[in-house]
Amino acid sequence: MLAVAAMGTRFELVLVAEEPERFRPVAEAALDEIEVWHQRLTRFEPGSLVSFINRTAATRPIPLDRETYDLFACCQEVWRASEGAFDITIGSAMERLGFHDRGDASELGTVGMAHVELDPDDVTIRFCRDGLSLDLGAVGKGHAVDCAVGVLRGGGVNTALLHGGTSSAAAIGRPPGSEGWRVALGGERPVRTATLHDNCLSVSRTSGRTVVIADRTVSHIIDPRDQAPVGTTRSVAVIGPSARLCDAWSTALLVLDGVPPGFPAEYEVVLI
Template identity: 40%
Template structure:
């Protein structure tokens, strides 16, 4: 059966799309339309584009209520709900803390307690006021800002998949930056799309688990990739909102969910909460099908599995045989 592969660059990452069907020309047209939706979402959400909806909010919402288009308002409503259900572990206002640690990391120093506490005062979705009747957003104090980093890719993937469905596509795999994946349908003769998760302790091809997906999203969060070192100790880029400090101990969190946006937020929350608080989170009405969590203690590494979509493995899989994500 014909297979079409397409890609685009948006949100500082590469999105790749595989479509399977009878009509190669139609597959390509439908795929290109779906990828255009991703670039449209970037224009709405990018905080680095002065004309985007979120950039306008960040500039003005501390001074007055700012109107946003209904699509962005709905996204912010969802973000507040997800923050509440994860007890603040997912937080779209985490940006000031991320910037503080990044700035200190560039000069190889730790932020002071005063710097952390002053910055934390401007973090928390309770500081974002949404007026549904007016369609406006307002910050309740100066210094608050919104960052779509942990939710934007997932939302873009969801919108692109919706467009694929509207155009009659029944079999496709879409991923953004190897951390957000949606599997639509399944290839003929298979029970699902099989996606490998890279072992954070292994080689480039070492795999810790394989997810089997059908009409579901896979989201993977990990602190590795971006980090800095001070006095011989490494610190990752994922910040715990309640303490204002980088997370420690958790190496990887992955979820299989109904929608990619929720999956991205929940995998981030699992990374922050760790195994102690995760069981309660997994019982929340968040559309979680399965979850995987890897923690490293001084004594050993522990792998926690929830649901049936992940199968644990300790092997090396050639890259051409299966997509490997981390």
């Protein structure tokens, strides 16, 4: 088992192979890939790409590499399909509620993927108004897991389980003699489990990180449409081919408290 600290959590990789040392370089390269995406996507380090975009994209279109562009385009698609329940422009609202520094609780933050222009020809991102702030906390771990899985598969790994902070996971193949990787989903006893086999899982719950506002403890899951914390206590798991889409949709479904028509057919929802 190898592990790396990134994106405010711990990523762990379990790899099954007859000659595990032969695959160590591939495993390290996969964890390096997670660190690369941490350095690009974190909003907590001023030198990251997302911090740069947040500072600059209201003044000019920012050229992107194709992978980052595709990530933002994917987020825009989920934003549309979820009718705004998932939105990576939530950064200023998170600041306002005190989840990040420099928040101003006195006024609503500027939120809305509608104000983000993605140009597929020039491969750029631009903010159409000031004050927007990207926060990929709800999708970054899943994206990093997907990219790491690409490295593992490219390196010949055919049996592995990778997770970030136990909330975003991907399974490659299945352990010998089993139907798949059995993963506990948490919640009340009896604890539900999912069996993963060449697919991914994301779990979102309102009981994770919290802050206290006006003597009330509120969830870190924010409804982007009114910038209010999601009130009820619940957990949602999404299983499907892409960890980043599982991440994005598990957050959206928590906000919506239901499954919208735009939810992709090849994904499965498990209410915990």
